[in-house]
Amino acid sequence: MxxxxxxxxxxxxxxxxxxxxxxxxxxxxxxxxxxxxxxxxxxxxxxxxxxxxxxxxxxxxxxxxxxxxxxxxxxxxxxxxxxxxxxxxxxxxxxxxxxxxxxxxxxxxxxxxxxxxxxxxxxxxxxxxxxxxxxxxxxxxxxxERYNFTVEENVPNEVQVALDPELLGNVFENLLGAFNPETQESARKQSGSFYTPKEIVAYMVDESLIAYLNNVLSDLDEETVRQLFEQEDLPESLVNDHNLCEKIAATLRCVKILDPACGSGAFPMGILNRMVEVLEKLDAKNKASHHDLKLHLIEECIYGVDIQTIAAQISKLRFFISLIVEQEAMDLSKPVENYGVLTLPNLETKFVAANTLIGMKKKKEGDFVNSLFTDPRIDETKQELMEVRKEHFYAKSAYKKKELREKDAKLRAELSKLLQDNDEFAPEDAIQFSQWNPYDQNASSPFFDPEWMFGLSKENGGLNSADDGYFDIVIGNPPYVDSETMIRSGQEVFRKYLKENYSYAEGNWDLFIVFIELAKKLTKINSIFSYIIPNKLISAKYGTKARSDLKRNDIIEIRDYSRLNVFTSADVYPVTFVIKKSNNPSDISPKFTIMNDIKSPQFSNNIGDVTLITDNSWDICFYNTDVFNLLMKLRTNNNVLKNLGSKVLGAATVNEAYLIKDKLKDSSYLPTSFKLINTGTIDSFISLWGIKKTQYIKGQYNTPVINKEEVKLINETRFTQSSNPKIIIAGMSSTIEAFLDVKGEYLAGKSTSIITDTIENLKVYLAILNSKVVHFYVNQIYNSLKMAGGYLNITPEIIKNIPIPLEYKNSKLIDIVNLIISNDSPSYYIEELNKVTFKLYNLTYEEVKIIDVDFSLSKQEYNEFEI
Incomplete structure (x- = not known):
């Protein structure tokens, strides 16, 4: 240039x-x-x-x-x-x-x-x-100048030697971290926003659109719909059926799709490009140009929201580029006709900057767009406002846009007053209506309302629409922000609001869990919502309510990408889900898929009976049939530790931990003191106190001890627990590591758990906890909670839910534990212990080999082994 x-x-x-x-x-x-x-x-x-x-x-x-x-x-x-x-x-x-x-x-x-x-x-x-x-x-x-640029977005199966507009997404992710947080303009500020690879976007878009068509068009078989998306040409069954093609196209042209955290527009752009491809296949007579198709879809079908103004602007930029690429060559002899170049639409009411999670509080149940208010002026003003915004979409001159925006502001103010006078909204919320200016690109709205901002209505309208939503598809990559980060960044009030308004917000919930509930609320009955989120949804305790509720809908597929490096700039292990919102789940078998790479599944497991999926963890669903059946056998054919009368406790509160640290000394052990032990100095069956250095709250000790009377002053209950026999379990480990404190010599550190009971029971539990069966079970059931390096936070909740054999009180098991504890080279006895536990759990030889591929006994030897 x-x-x-x-x-x-x-x-x-x-x-x-x-x-x-x-x-x-x-x-x-x-x-x-x-x-x-x-x-x-x-x-x-x-x-x-x-x-x-x-x-x-x-x-x-x-x-x-x-x-x-x-x-x-x-x-x-x-x-x-x-x-x-x-x-x-x-x-x-x-x-x-x-x-x-x-x-x-x-x-x-x-x-x-x-x-x-x-x-x-x-x-x-x-x-x-x-x-x-x-x-x-x-x-x-x-x-x-070192790069070649193209205005055409690459699709997942096509790579050009150039920088396509998808680059904007990667730039956006870096900008979020780089902008000055003091200005509050564009900083990520721990926003948890990460750019989704286009291969995953393409999968989620396809599956959501396929599920939408399958749901709406009952006379169209699923195989034909899938062929429409997967084949380059029109499926053979549609080639000569123009009426059906037009019916499918009409269904696509009226779909309503929202990305509630649109970022740089990866999902809206993916949807736009994919729908144009499919509609072009269906339009055998080529009546519509690409430009006209895109313009219709942008105006009628696709919506985006993001709390950050820069995100909304970059999304709009990508949509503008997608329209520019469809322009014909310029004719410089026609300046009055803008050289033959079609001007771009105004997308202020298509991509809005707003806090999606905060809605408007209405005093009366109902639908703002469709309700019949007692004052007819409300409906008249509302309709006039929606017409102004529709006209603004196509406005070209600065004068015309200024005229329409001034009219919009006037109507907003009138409507706000009418709503207050009509007692439909709280005064402060009615004022918010008038203050939201869709044309102010510098501002982010503190609330979001699809009726007010997009002019949409709920599916059924009226007073019976409380459980229904506005969109046929809600899709995206919501922010991932954990409870600690939210509190540390001063969002306690916001967190309190979300806790009061979203039922999924329980425990130490992450922000993405609330976005899942939002997606379900915004989706119409029998419509689709699909996200890419951290795999914590699968097993985290704070996800229990979400799992319980989602299970009552039609889970189409959950894909596990956690073994892949999906987000290169984030320590996140993602999964995707595609779910149909349903009051009465159908006979769809939920599909759980492990991914081999970003595009190719390794294997899928279809769960025929949805009742087998417990709310406690869904990790069990991501295994092949043999492993799934084994885990189900361990879970259902045995008791669990929390039902056997033992106490399973966390060792110390955060406050206690710091009080203990203040009194901690590196000194020789005396009967008047406790040895402090923590994760890192606990091994299977043995304590490494005095052998390995102990790490404790940024301190390092060779032989950490604390006076018993000091512990008693800090917490008398903790003193009593420490003085008695107990099992102490490491808190952060790749597998369960537990040892028995027979004499009550140890004070368990802050990252450990303890079990108290009789000595006899404790020895049995010690054997079971350190067995290969339990190691296998915990690693599979809580796989999604693992951190980098395969480490797992072994919480009291995990310990409480460990399956215990029905006939767990076995004298041979206790004898073996005594030999292991008293022997410096216990490997032989540990092998014997595993044989006994295999039998206690009634495992077949084939099941044993799943747990221990190097198991030393032959099938005959194992079958003849008795306990």
């Missing part, structure tokens, strides 16, 4: 130096005029601003004094560039008032007033060197 060539710029800009760090003429004279006065203004209406005080006219050229050429020559220079519209190139100057004086921030301003340090007071400044580089840095434009 002419505007990027530094040798040409020196001909039109006064004293232009591309390496200058004190001059910003390139940004002000070229880029600002290009974006705000050229791309945002009709070709025949372009002109220079004349009056200094007309700051509100932001579509006129400025900075004539920076050019070496006349104003007319500047206009001619920019003239071949078409008007694009779309709101993308609007000047987003902010106006703030301080002491009654209005200040313009980051202004497209002609004011040359400066601060004492030489910086402009009102004019945005970016030095030329940022774009062209200096002796030390390369600069943005030379960097971009």
């Amino acid at each position: 002419y505007y990027l060539k530094r040798d040409k710029l020196s001909e039109i800009l006064k004293e232009f130096d591309p390496k200058d760090t004190a001059d910003g003429s390139y940004y002000n004279a070229v880029l600002q005029n290009l974006f705000f006065a050229t791309l945002n203004k009709a070709v025949t209406e372009r002109e220079f601003a004349k009056l200094v005080d007309k700051r509100d006219i932001k579509t006129r050229y400025r900075y004539a004094e920076m050019f070496t050429i006349s104003e007319e020559e500047v206009l001619n220079l920019f003239r071949p560039i078409p008007f694009l519209n779309g709101g993308l190139f609007e000047c987003l100057d902010k106006e703030e008032s301080t002491d009654g004086i209005k200040y313009h921030l980051d202004g497209f301003s002609r004011s040359d007033k400066r601060f004492p340090n030489g910086n402009f007071k009102h004019r945005a400044f970016i030095p030329n060197a940022v774009f062209f580089g200096d002796d030390k840095n390369e600069g943005l434009i030379p960097l971009l």
Whole structure:
């Protein structure tokens, strides 16, 4: 481009130096005029601003004094560039008032007033060197010149040697972490936003659309629908059935789809491109152009919300690019007709910046769009407002958009007052209605309402629609923010609100769990919601309510990507789900799939009986039939520890842990003290106290001890527990590691669990906990809770739910435990112990080999082994 060539710029800009760090003429004279006065203004209406005080006219050229050429020559220079519209190139100057004086921030301003340090007071400044580089840095434009660019988005099965618009998603992810958090403009601020690879986007989009069509079109078989998406050509069964093709196309053209945390628009773009491909197959007569198809889908079908304004803007940018790529070649002889280039729509009411999780509180149950209010003026004003926004979608001139936006503001204010007077909303919520301005691209709304913002209605409408939603598909990648991060970043009030308004929010819940409930609320009955989320949904205790509720719907498929490096910049192990919201689940067999790579499944397990899926953990569902049946046998044919009368306890609260640390000493053990033991100094059957160093709250000890009386003062109950026999279990380990404190010599550290009972029972539990059966069970059942390196946080809850054989009180088992504890080389006895536990659990030889592939006995020897 002419505007990027530094040798040409020196001909039109006064004293232009591309390496200058004190001059910003390139940004002000070229880029600002290009974006705000050229791309945002009709070709025949372009002109220079004349009056200094007309700051509100932001579509006129400025900075004539920076050019070496006349104003007319500047206009001619920019003239071949078409008007694009779309709101993308609007000047987003902010106006703030301080002491009654209005200040313009980051202004497209002609004011040359400066601060004492030489910086402009009102004019945005970016030095030329940022774009062209200096002796030390390369600069943005030379960097971009190293790449080839395309405006066509690559699909998963196609790779071009170029940078496609998907790059915006990767840039967005990095921008979130890089922007200044003090400005509260675009910082990630622990937002938990990560960009989804396009292969996963493609899978989720396809499966959601397939499930939607299967649900809506009862006369269309699932195989045909799947062929429509998987085959390059139209399925044979549809080739000569134009009526059915049109019926499918009509169904797709009226779908309503939302991404409630759209980020940079990966899912909305994936949906748009995929639907165009499918509709093109179905349109055998080629009546609609790609541009018209995309425009219809953007206007009628696809919606996005994100709390960050930059996310909404990048999503809009990708949609604009997708429309631009469909333009015909320009005809420079027709400036009045914008050189034959179709202007872009305005997407302010298609992608909104808002807090999706906070809704409007209505005093009366019902539907804002469809309800019949007692005051007919509400319906009239509401309808007029929706018509204004529809008209604004296609508005092209700055004047027309300004006129419609002023009308929108007036109607919002009228409607707010009518709603307050009609007692439909609390006054503060009605005020929020009038304050939400869809055209303010700098602001993020503190609430979200699909009726108010998108003009949508619930499926059934009226007072009976409380359980129904607005969308046929809700899809996306919600933010992952754990409880600790939310509290640390000052979101206690927000967290309290979510706890009060979302039933899934229990325990130490992560933000994604609330987004799942939101998706279900926003989805119509018998429609689809699909997310990519952390695999903590599968087993985390805080996900119990979510699992219980989701199981009452139609789970179509859950895919486990946790073994793959999906998010290179995040320590997250994801799964995806596709679920149909249903009041009465059908006979669909939920499919649980382990992925071999990002595109190819390793294997799938169809669970015929959904009642077999417990709310405690879904990890069991991701195994082949043999392993699944074995885990079910262990779970259902035995008791669990919590039902046998033993106490399973966490060893110390956080407060106690710090009080203990203050009294801790590195000293020889005396009967008047407890040995402190923690994860890292616990092994199967033995304590490593004094053998390995103990890590405890950022401290390291060789022989940590604490006076018993000090413990008694800290917590008398803890003192009593420590003084008695108990099993102490390591808290962070790749498998269960437990030893028996027979004499009550140890104080268990903060990351451990303990079991108290009689010595006889404790020895039996010790054998079972350290057995291969239990190691296998825990590792499989809680696989999704594993951290990097395969480590698992062994909590009291996990211990309580360990299956214990019905005939667990076995004297031979106790004898073997005594031999293991008293022997320096117990490997032989440990092998014997495993043989006994295999028999106690009534395992077949084939089941034993699943647990221990190197099991030493033959089938005959094992069958003859008696306990």
